[in-house]
Amino acid sequence: MPFRILPENTRIDFVRLRWIAFTVTLLMLVATGVLLATLGINFGTDFRGGILIEARAPQAIDLHGLREKLDGLGLGQVELQEFGAPTDVLVRVKRQEGAEAEQNAAIAKVCDSMGTGYEYRRVEVVGPRVGEELRRAALIALTCALIGIGLYVAVRFEWQFGVAALAATFHDVLVTVGLYSLLRMEFDLTAVAALLTLAGYSINDTVVVFDRIRENLRRSKSSTLKQVINDAVNQTLSRTMMTSLTTLMAMIPLVLFGGAALFNFSVAIVWGIVVGTFSSIYVAASLLLYMKPVRGIPSGIGKTEAVAAN
Secondary structure, eight states: OOOOSSOTTOOOOTGGGHHHHHHHHHHHHHHHHHHHHHTOOOBOHHHHOEEEEEEEOSSOOOHHHHHHHHHTTOOSOEEEEEOSSTTEEEEEEOOOSSSHHHHHHHHHHHHHHHOTTOEEEEEEEEOHHHHHHHHHHHHHHHHHHHHHHHHHHHHHSOHHHHHHHHHHHHHHHHHHHHHHHHHTOOBSHHHHHHHHHHHHHHHHHHHHHHHHHHHHHHHOSSSOHHHHHHHHHHHHHHHHHHHHHHHHHHHHHHHHHSOHHHHHHHHHHHHHHHHHHHIIIIIIHHHGGGTOSSTTOOOOOTHHHHHHHO
């Protein structure tokens, strides 16, 4: 007997809850838009250029005192970020005017000002042109991935499925970008990898539900589309929840113990799993009601739904 975390024959009316789900989705998208318009994205050195120094001290770091030291160097804006242990610090310095020699001189100034005893774990210099090119390449990669996902599902199923899958996946990616803005997490190439990963994860869940919808449409000639969608989501619910929970069990330890190098990536994936599961269950399938992938089959909403509600 297969292991299940939910009863085998659940009868949850997910379609009836679609307006609550659509409202939550809309609120998340609006919140993301406000965050991006006000706070913007905290681009990492990969995308904006500059000097990045990751260091570890033998004892807890006095960030206030260290910031005063570095501000007095005349290097422009200096950002300090404590991460992981209290002994770890990330120093960001704006790119200096001039060529490589000026950047190296700035690095030397920072290291000298920080004092002895530090272990310098990472030192990077990224030019503004390289950062701009990387931003463009990242945007192209994400756009191509989303379009590819929509085309794949459209070819694999019907165009209506492709549109619904693309909308749900775009929602998942966009609200994850909003999370980066809200938490001021550094948006770098690792963040792009996280977005591509969660897009693939989200579409995998969605395709499982869509495949069951298509199968049920072939079997149930007399059912309404609402009934078909509800049956499909309920039939795949245990599998969806098991997949999400097992993935979360693997990612949460990375959030807690993975260190600074994996923290932002892990947080984004955990958030993406939650949002992706929500959109696969409540959003993607319900969108099909308004596109009617099969001609002649009643949707089962509207007057019929209103009567049922009464």
